[in-house]
Amino acid sequence: xKINRLFLSPLLFFCATTLMAQQTATLECDIEALLDGSDPAxxxxxxxxxxxxxxxxxxxVEVGEEITWSGVEPITIRKIQHYGxxxxxxxxxxxxxxxxxxxxxxxxxxxxxxxxxxxxxxxxKNYKIDPIIRSR
Numbered sequence: 001x002k003i004n005r006l007f008l009s010p011l012l013f014f015c016a017t018t019l020m021a022q023q024t025a026t027l028e029c030d031i032e033a034l035l036d037g038s039d040p041a042x043x044x045x046x047x048x049x050x051x052x053x054x055x056x057x058x059x060x061v062e063v064g065e066e067i068t069w070s071g072v073e074p075i076t077i078r079k080i081q082h083y084g085x086x087x088x089x090x091x092x093x094x095x096x097x098x099x100x101x102x103x104x105x106x107x108x109x110x111x112x113x114x115x116x117x118x119x120x121x122x123x124x125k126n127y128k129i130d131p132i133i134r135s136r
Contacts, residue, residue, distance in 0.1 A: 021065045024048060025057070025131065028072040031120060040129045047072070057131040058111070063088075063103055067133070069116060070098040076122040084113030088135050096122070103135040110134075 029044035046057045061067060069077045080093045080101065088103035103112075112133040117126055 021062065022068065023059050023061050023065060024068045025059060026070050026072065027075055027077065027116065027118065027129070029075060031074065034120065034127060040127050044129055046131065055130045059133045061103060061133060061135050063106055063135055066100055066102050068098060068100050071118055074121040076119045077116060078119060078126070079117040081115045081117060082112070083115060085111050088112050088133065103133065105135065107133070107135050
């Protein structure tokens with residue numbers, strides 16, 4: 001019985017920390033307004049903090065913590081493109097709907113600036129929105 005507890009305790013701790021070590025950024029937009037030419041910053045929100053302007057939305061993450069970017073249907077996330085601050089990914093993550101990546105460096109309190117490129121129904125015009133990441 002003692003052996004089982006010694007084995008299970010670290011295993012449960014590992015599973016709990018692995019499952020908790022993730023952040024999400026789920027983009028939702030007024031699709032009609034986007035298609036009519038509105039600026040994404042004016043008609044989109046991140047569901048994790050909808051009261052904050054999407055360009056002020058900030059993910060506070062640990063190095064190695066997984067970040068998942070996704071969009072509410074019909075939004076398709078295509079690319080996470082670095083444009084300012086310390087580069088925290090080895091490459092600009094790309095995908096077709098949902099993108100996952102883990103920062104490999106700290107931002108030292110400064111913002112990692114990036115653009116989320118997305119499309120509506122995976123066709124037509126490419127839209128961009130500019131949130132923030134800080135990694136520690």
